[in-house]
Amino acid sequence: MVHTLFLYKNFNILGNYFKTHKNYDKINSNYFLITRMVFPINIIILIIKQGVSIMKKDKWIQQEIDKWKNESLISDDVAITLKERYTPKKNTNYLIILFSVIGALLIGTGIILIFAKNWYELPKLMRVVIAFLPLIISQCLSVFTLKCKQNSIAWREAVAILVTASVFTVIALVGQIFHLPGNYGTYVLTCGLLSLPMIFILDAASPLLVYYWTILNWAALDTNNPVNAFILLGLFAMGVLFLVLKRKQVDGRLVYMTWITVIAGFVATLIMGIIFEYSLLLMVLCYFVLLLSVNNLSEKLLPPFKIIGTIGTLITLSILTYRDVWSHALNDSLGIGGSIMAGCLLLITLFFAIKIWKTDKLKFSFILISVFVCILRYIWAAAHLSIWPYEFIFMMISNVVLLAVGIGFIVHGTKNMNLITTNIGMATTCVLILMRFFDSNMDFLWRGVVFLILGTAFLLVNLRFLRIKKLYKQEAER
Amino acid sequence: MKKFLLPILIVVILIQLFIPANMIYQKYDIIKTGQEFKFRVNPIDPYDAFRGRYVSLNYGETFPMDRNGKHGSIVVGKDGFAKIDKISDEPIGDIYVRSTRNDYFKMPIDRYYMDEKMAPQAETLIREQVTGKDTYITVRIKNGTLVITGLYIDGMPIEDIIKSKL
Numbered sequence: 032m033v034h035t036l037f038l039y040k041n042f043n044i045l046g047n048y049f050k051t052h053k054n055y056d057k058i059n060s061n062y063f064l065i066t067r068m069v070f071p072i073n074i075i076i077l078i079i080k081q082g083v084s085i086m087k088k089d090k091w092i093q094q095e096i097d098k099w100k101n102e103s104l105i106s107d108d109v110a111i112t113l114k115e116r117y118t119p120k121k122n123t124n125y126l127i128i129l130f131s132v133i134g135a136l137l138i139g140t141g142i143i144l145i146f147a148k149n150w151y152e153l154p155k156l157m158r159v160v161i162a163f164l165p166l167i168i169s170q171c172l173s174v175f176t177l178k179c180k181q182n183s184i185a186w187r188e189a190v191a192i193l194v195t196a197s198v199f200t201v202i203a204l205v206g207q208i209f210h211l212p213g214n215y216g217t218y219v220l221t222c223g224l225l226s227l228p229m230i231f232i233l234d235a236a237s238p239l240l241v242y243y244w245t246i247l248n249w250a251a252l253d254t255n256n257p258v259n260a261f262i263l264l265g266l267f268a269m270g271v272l273f274l275v276l277k278r279k280q281v282d283g284r285l286v287y288m289t290w291i292t293v294i295a296g297f298v299a300t301l302i303m304g305i306i307f308e309y310s311l312l313l314m315v316l317c318y319f320v321l322l323l324s325v326n327n328l329s330e331k332l333l334p335p336f337k338i339i340g341t342i343g344t345l346i347t348l349s350i351l352t353y354r355d356v357w358s359h360a361l362n363d364s365l366g367i368g369g370s371i372m373a374g375c376l377l378l379i380t381l382f383f384a385i386k387i388w389k390t391d392k393l394k395f396s397f398i399l400i401s402v403f404v405c406i407l408r409y410i411w412a413a414a415h416l417s418i419w420p421y422e423f424i425f426m427m428i429s430n431v432v433l434l435a436v437g438i439g440f441i442v443h444g445t446k447n448m449n450l451i452t453t454n455i456g457m458a459t460t461c462v463l464i465l466m467r468f469f470d471s472n473m474d475f476l477w478r479g480v481v482f483l484i485l486g487t488a489f490l491l492v493n494l495r496f497l498r499i500k501k502l503y504k505q506e507a508e509r
Numbered sequence: 510m511k512k513f514l515l516p517i518l519i520v521v522i523l524i525q526l527f528i529p530a531n532m533i534y535q536k537y538d539i540i541k542t543g544q545e546f547k548f549r550v551n552p553i554d555p556y557d558a559f560r561g562r563y564v565s566l567n568y569g570e571t572f573p574m575d576r577n578g579k580h581g582s583i584v585v586g587k588d589g590f591a592k593i594d595k596i597s598d599e600p601i602g603d604i605y606v607r608s609t610r611n612d613y614f615k616m617p618i619d620r621y622y623m624d625e626k627m628a629p630q631a632e633t634l635i636r637e638q639v640t641g642k643d644t645y646i647t648v649r650i651k652n653g654t655l656v657i658t659g660l661y662i663d664g665m666p667i668e669d670i671i672k673s674k675l
Contacts, residue, residue: 159533163526170522177518198525205529207563207622209536210657214609225528228521232514255612 092117128284131189132237139165139196155208162204166197176233184284191235195226216252219245224266230273236284242270243295250302257368260306267299281329293322293335297343309369312347312356313408317376319343320401323394324383344401345459348436351404351429352466357411357422370413377405393443393452397436404432433463448503450496457492461485536656543651544604546583546591550646550660563620564631564660564667566646572596576614580653581606590645600653607653621646621660623668631660631667634674 093114100110142165153161172190180186199222205211206218223245230238250263274288297318304314322340326333350356384398410416411425440456443449468481551567572581572593582601584594595601596614608614623631642663649656660667 163529166525166529170525173518173522174515177515194525201525201529202532205532209533210618210620210622211532211536221528225525228517232518232521 128185128188131185132192135189135192136196136237139193139200142196142200158204158208162201162208166194166201169193169197173229173233187233187235188237191226191229191233192237192241194229195222195238195241198222198225214252216249220249223249227269230270231276234277236288239270239273239288240291243267243291246270247295247298247302250299250306254302254306257306260303260368260372263299263303263306267296270295278328278332281331286331286335289332290335293339296322297339303372304369307369307372309373310408310412312351313373313405313412314369314376316344316347316351316401316405316408317373317380319347320398320405321376321380321383323398323401324380324387326383326387326391326394341455344397345433345436345455348401348404348429348433349459349462349466351408352426352433352463354422354426357425357429358417370409373405373409377402377409393439396439400432400436404429430463430467433459437463448496448500450493450500453492453496454489457489461489535654539649539651539654539656540658543649543654543656545658546585546648546650547589547645548592548648549590550644563622564628566616566619566621566660568616568619571616572614577612578614579608579611581608581614583650590643604650605653606650606655617655618657621657627668627671630671630674634662634667634670 096105096110096113096117099105100107105113169190173194176183176186176190202218202222202225223242226238226245227242229235230242246263246266250259253259271292274285274292277285277288297315300314300318301311304311319340322336323344325336325340328336380398380402384395384402387398388395407425407428411421416422416425437456437460440452440459442456444451444453444456464481464485468478548571549569551569571591573596576596578596578598580598580600581593581596583591583604583606585591593606593614600607607617609617644660644662646660647658649658662670
């Protein structure tokens with residue numbers, strides 16, 4: 032709290048400084064430009080100072096307690112209690128971790144940009160030495176970190192990202208100096224694979240995002256080879272493996288890694304769908320439903336699965352209510368790969384879903400009905416049913432399913448007095464109604480009336496909910 | 510597990526150093542033992558965020574009409590310039606170029622890296638002097654792998670021409 036106030040006070044000083052110099056700034060635009068450039072630097076310096084001062088104060092109080100104990104001002108028990116209370120929380124200062132990662136990333140990017148200049152004047156040997164220098168330095172730092180700073184997350188994260196950037200630099204520069212052949216996809220994949228071990232060895236989260244970016248880039252650039260889909264799956268599994276290994280140490284870093292893994296998984300599913308030339312809607316729906324079914328995790332790790340799973344499933348189900356997505360024909364030569372992948376995703380989903388049958392009926396029903404739509408789409412793709420009357424029947428079923436999902440959410444939310452669930456249900460139902468109204472050639476007046484009715488219904492339900500909740504609260508207080 | 514981390518890290522470090530070092534070694538091996546050819550090119554000047562400024566090489570009429578296949582056999586014309594004669598899935602003869610794509614023949618390298626100031630000047634120079642002058646690259650080829658050794662206008666390295674004009 033004190034630190035926050037200190038930071039706030041410093042921001043205010045900076046703010047007032049700008050206010051007092053406002054007129055002068057207007058007159059002297061160059062000065063204004065300089066102050067604007069200096070402002071973010073000031074903030075960064077301030078925050079770094081803040082982090083350092085927190086560390087210094089932690090050390091200072093520990094030393095003071097020792098002094099008090101030696102001077103017999105406090106007893107041994109009190110000293111232990113005080114020391115425990117003021118022991119710095121090891122490695123949990125996310126501000127320092129964040130800034131060390133940003134710092135290392137900026138240094139790495141700076142190195143890449145400076146060396147990308149291509150110093151023609153320098154002899155080749157000198158350029159090779161310069162190319163290898165950042166890698167060798169960062170590798171030495173990684174050994175030092177492993178030996179001496181293994182308990183510092185900030186060190187581990189910063190050095191891991193520095194090694195990653197150095198790997199990118201050295202491969203790029205060697206290619207540049209010697210005009211070597213090689214495409215972009217292979218280049219990023221090579222760099223990603225060379226950096227991957229650092230994630231495991233240094234137990235660092237920051238290079239994971241870079242790793243996912245490299246494998247997805249590589250796969251997206253060559254979608255003609257079906258084998259690439261399986262390689263991508265294997266490469267993605269290596270990233271997930273790190274998460275699985277760390278699943279018991281739930282902290283901010285693991286939550287961040289879970290988010291990026293879930294998002295990267297979605298992109299990987301899309302790319303695999305493109306490689307297999309399969310129904311993308313089926314692939315992503317299977318993926319979202321799989322996310323929904325994941326349950327056996329810590330509460331802190333569940334939001335990415337819940338949020339992306341629910342929103343993704345509802346959006347995909349909404350798209351499937353359009354007739355066009357059922358009436359366009361898929362490529363006849365679509366491979367078995369897509370069917371196998373979609374089938375596997377569904378089987379894993381059902382395996383997880385069975386486990387939550389007793390604990391969460393709403394979620395189980397939602398998963399089951401979504402799996403039903405997946406199977407429908409599966410049959411449609413396998414049997415090439417993009418013809419009348421099947422396409423119409425499938426479209427109608429999808430509409431009924433989405434309506435049932437919406438109503439199901441409303442009913443469940445109302446019963447359990449859950450405002451979020453009720454609103455999700457109402458939003459789903461309203462979107463469905465609006466989509467169908469926009470499909471028809473309805474007059475603007477009637478469209479307006481529909482909007483008014485839906486908007487009013489939304490407000491009334493929320494108002495009613497809040498009133499009931501208030502009454503419950505009052506009764507409970509009595 | 511922790512006691513194995515350092516040996517594993519050292520192995521990873523060696524691999525990280527080996528990959529770029531091997532790239533350099535292979536390049537020198539091709540330059541030393543590969544066969545030299547000249548290909549006519551029309552360069553233009555783009556930019557790569559990672560690798561800096563380069564001159565993009567357009568090989569023009571170097572290829573036959575049908576470009577389906579991975580390997581291109583080389584034939585040297587009376588003018589001394591090389592062309593891709595035939596393209597097939599399997600290599601024909603000893604001297605051939607391997608494409609970066611499996612289904613369609615594409616020269617494995619289409620960039621010539623230059624100083625960030627020199628690259629745009631090189632493009633302007635080539636555009637202005639293109640009529641009546643030969644713009645070409647020299648390459649060394651071994652086992653289907655190609656390495657560029659220089660970019661020339663009428664027998665003079667592009668870097669020397671730009672330097673003389675500055």
